[in-house]
Amino acid sequence: MADFRFMLAAGVCALALATPLHAQTTADADTKADAIVKQMTLDEKINLVFGHYGTVNAKTNPAPPAKAIPYSAGFVYGVPRLGVPDQTETDAGLGVATHRTSPDPRPRTALPSNIATAATWNPKIAYAGGAMIGNEARLSGFNVQLAAGINLLREPRNGRNFEYAGEDPLLAGTMVGQEIKGIQSNHIVSTVKHYAFNDQETERFTANAVIEEAAARQSDLLAFQLAIEAGAPGSVMCSYNRIDGAYGCENAWLLNDVLKKDWGFKGYVMSDWGATHSTIPAALNGLDQESAGASFDKSSYFDAALKEAVENGHVPMARLDDMVHRIARTLIAEGVIDNPVDGDQSAKIDFAAHAQTTLADSEEGIVLLKNSGVLPLKPGVKSIVVIGGHADKGVLSGGGSSQVYPVGGAAIRGGPDAFPGPMVYYPSSPLTALRDKLKVKITYVDGSDVKAAVEAARHADVAIVFGVQWMGESIDAPNLSLPDHQDALITAVAAANRKTVVVLETGGPVTMPWLDKVSGVVEAWYPGTSGGEAIARVLTGEVDPSGHLPSTFPVSEAQLPRPVLDGDPVNPKRVDINYNIEGAAVGYKWYDRQKIKPLFPFGYGLSYTTFAYSGLKATVSNGVVSVTFTVTNIGKVAGQAVPQIYISPNAGGWEAPKRLGGWDKVALKPGESRTVSVSLDPRLLATFDAKGHQWSIAAGDYSLRLSSDAETSVATASVHLDGRTFAAGAR
Ligand code: BGC
Numbered sequence: 001m002a003d004f005r006f007m008l009a010a011g012v013c014a015l016a017l018a019t020p021l022h023a024q025t026t027a028d029a030d031t032k033a034d035a036i037v038k039q040m041t042l043d044e045k046i047n048l049v050f051g052h053y054g055t056v057n058a059k060t061n062p063a064p065p066a067k068a069i070p071y072s073a074g075f076v077y078g079v080p081r082l083g084v085p086d087q088t089e090t091d092a093g094l095g096v097a098t099h100r101t102s103p104d105p106r107p108r109t110a111l112p113s114n115i116a117t118a119a120t121w122n123p124k125i126a127y128a129g130g131a132m133i134g135n136e137a138r139l140s141g142f143n144v145q146l147a148a149g150i151n152l153l154r155e156p157r158n159g160r161n162f163e164y165a166g167e168d169p170l171l172a173g174t175m176v177g178q179e180i181k182g183i184q185s186n187h188i189v190s191t192v193k194h195y196a197f198n199d200q201e202t203e204r205f206t207a208n209a210v211i212e213e214a215a216a217r218q219s220d221l222l223a224f225q226l227a228i229e230a231g232a233p234g235s236v237m238c239s240y241n242r243i244d245g246a247y248g249c250e251n252a253w254l255l256n257d258v259l260k261k262d263w264g265f266k267g268y269v270m271s272d273w274g275a276t277h278s279t280i281p282a283a284l285n286g287l288d289q290e291s292a293g294a295s296f297d298k299s300s301y302f303d304a305a306l307k308e309a310v311e312n313g314h315v316p317m318a319r320l321d322d323m324v325h326r327i328a329r330t331l332i333a334e335g336v337i338d339n340p341v342d343g344d345q346s347a348k349i350d351f352a353a354h355a356q357t358t359l360a361d362s363e364e365g366i367v368l369l370k371n372s373g374v375l376p377l378k379p380g381v382k383s384i385v386v387i388g389g390h391a392d393k394g395v396l397s398g399g400g401s402s403q404v405y406p407v408g409g410a411a412i413r414g415g416p417d418a419f420p421g422p423m424v425y426y427p428s429s430p431l432t433a434l435r436d437k438l439k440v441k442i443t444y445v446d447g448s449d450v451k452a453a454v455e456a457a458r459h460a461d462v463a464i465v466f467g468v469q470w471m472g473e474s475i476d477a478p479n480l481s482l483p484d485h486q487d488a489l490i491t492a493v494a495a496a497n498r499k500t501v502v503v504l505e506t507g508g509p510v511t512m513p514w515l516d517k518v519s520g521v522v523e524a525w526y527p528g529t530s531g532g533e534a535i536a537r538v539l540t541g542e543v544d545p546s547g548h549l550p551s552t553f554p555v556s557e558a559q560l561p562r563p564v565l566d567g568d569p570v571n572p573k574r575v576d577i578n579y580n581i582e583g584a585a586v587g588y589k590w591y592d593r594q595k596i597k598p599l600f601p602f603g604y605g606l607s608y609t610t611f612a613y614s615g616l617k618a619t620v621s622n623g624v625v626s627v628t629f630t631v632t633n634i635g636k637v638a639g640q641a642v643p644q645i646y647i648s649p650n651a652g653g654w655e656a657p658k659r660l661g662g663w664d665k666v667a668l669k670p671g672e673s674r675t676v677s678v679s680l681d682p683r684l685l686a687t688f689d690a691k692g693h694q695w696s697i698a699a700g701d702y703s704l705r706l707s708s709d710a711e712t713s714v715a716t717a718s719v720h721l722d723g724r725t726f727a728a729g730a731r
């Protein structure tokens with residue numbers, strides 16, 4: 001149904017609103033937004049660019065706006081007389097969050113962590129997950145979802161890696177782009193965040209990310225660029241940190257030059273909560289909306305101070321109009337105005353269907369890292385002991401503003417009282433799911449007593465140890481070891497029973513000093529509200545594991561570009577983080593360039609079946625490189641292959657020997673074959689020429705490797721490319 005409230009506004013009647021606004025062209029949205037902006041008073045404009053915190057806080061926010069949704073992230077007043085609705089903002093990328101102080105959290109469906117979704121390498125899964133959480137946001141009364149984290153995994157200890165999509169710009173950009181598209185299919189706005197180089201939490205408010213332009217454009221910025229092209233988010237959330245000296249939310253280069261000019265971004269830039277630092281520089285350098293200003297920032301920069309800056313001419317009215325135009329045109333273009341949210345409709349949420357959506361995401365994201373024949377659990381197995389990780393109660397989730405509370409209440413609500421706590425386990429027990437599926441004796445010991453665990457393992461056919469690592473916003477892991485002596489527990493259990501399987505629920509990569517001693521390793525990440533069922537389905541072989549690593553797992557911290565994390569978590573000192581060490585050689589590119597062998601390479605993942613590849617051919621047509629090849633399932637069970645194409649210039653000259661150029665995810669029954677084509681984005685063939693402000697493809701021969709992970713190629717082809725250049729925002 002079209003919403004005709006616009007027509008009440010004088011001067012807008014002439015605009016035809018017969019077709020739904022979201023179906024109309026970009027130009028229509030701009031024209032309508034202009035008409036609205038023209039009628040706004042200065043105070044109304046200021047209202048639209050100044051956000052409020054949605055959650056009560058005795059000190060900083062004793063009285064949130066009455067219309068803010070309780071315990072939500074934010075609220076922005078609309079302009080009712082002109083048909084511009086209030087903006088009701090919720091975190092985050094894994095589902096509809098409730099801020100932690102709520103005595104009565106909203107129960108909602110949680111997707112597995114974003115890194116798990118990236119591990120599916122299945123863009124359709126990312127879209128479906130986005131569409132599901134966007135539906136829950138809409139039915140909860142929210143029209144802006146602060147979703148879709150994409151900061152590249154430069155730092156495996158980063159406390160928020162679980163909210164992001166791994167280390168590769170193509171994989172992250174593609175998957176996150178689809179998530180955004182899914183969310184916005186509900187006619188609500190999604191952000192993409194945190195722009196940019198907010199790649200660690202230590203000193204996140206003060207750290208300065210140092211990186212040269214070419215390296216920046218070929219890495220984290222490329223991930224944002226690809227996600228923005230694919231997902232067209234209505235908003236970009238600028239980050240806390242500084243980038244080459246200037247804060248993310250007043251960084252003219254990032255906001256005005258790269259995002260708005262080069263990439264042609266037409267939406268609005270909102271600040272992260274507490275990331276605005278000024279009025280005039282922020283407004284002039286590209287920030288369009290201050291979030292939760294009075295509660296989180298040192299001062300309310302975009303409230304009375306911005307009004308004064310406009311009145312005295314420090315910020316031109318045209319710039320304020322541009323901010324307001326961007327917000328209004330986004331609400332029009334995304335269909336937010338045409339399809340208004342209608343308060344709390346959560347009784348209509350189809351939780352049963354959504355449990356299936358998160359289950360599909362979770363099970364496709366689980367990565368089988370090692371299997372010496374112990375998995376899937378076979379009918380011959382008569383007794384199993386499950387050890388630790390609260391596997392009798394549920395599965396772990398990550399902490400901080402993205403925390404979703406589950407239907408049925410938390411299985412465990414523990415951890416720190418203060419942010420980013422609590423530590424929440426979802427009530428989806430892997431133990432219960434295994435018991436339902438396998439009619440064998442399955443006992444449980446909690447792992448707190450190593451001797452008891454060893455004793456139980458000795459008397460069981462198979463021991464399954466759950467290794468957990470809780471990560472949360474605002475704190476990085478001190479190191480990559482499983483905390484709380486779990487490495488010692490696993491080592492002891494594996495010594496007692498060779499058939500030990502380790503199931504990991506971690507925020508990102510961890511080290512595995514016990515790897516040689518165990519028979520199986522499964523990385524389940526934070527698997528979401530259906531996670532226990534997903535883990536059991538993979539362990540029992542009801543589903544073939546088809547996840548592949550979206551980030552390298554190092555042997556130890558010594559292999560990282562920064563073996564010691566920069567900054568001081570206790571006494572922040574405005575540290576510089578030198579991202580020029582690796583530049584654009586993030587993740588596997590770094591290991592490749594340094595000739596280091598990690599524990600598990602990017603793209604790695606085992607299956608219960610075997611795939612064969614044949615017929616690799618590469619062609620170039622109008623400068624576009626495409627490859628075709630055939631994948632065959634030569635094993636005994638149905639499965640999904642993830643063939644990956646890596647490309648290298650034979651003459652070198654890139655940040656690293658090779659880059660991921662494309663992939664596909666192919667579901668095949670035993671004996672089935674499929675021919676697959678993959679085309680490569682020209683930017684993945686190019687380097688960024690910062691002086692010439694353009695992408696540049698060098699003439700020469702290039703090798704294309706058909707691979708099952710970043711280290712393992714099965715066939716190679718080559719192409720010749722003519723040299724060419726294209727604009728910074730072109731493809
Ligand atoms: C986080 C954002 C989040 C915001 C609102 C900040 O602390 O960095 O990701 O959207 O809070 O809750």
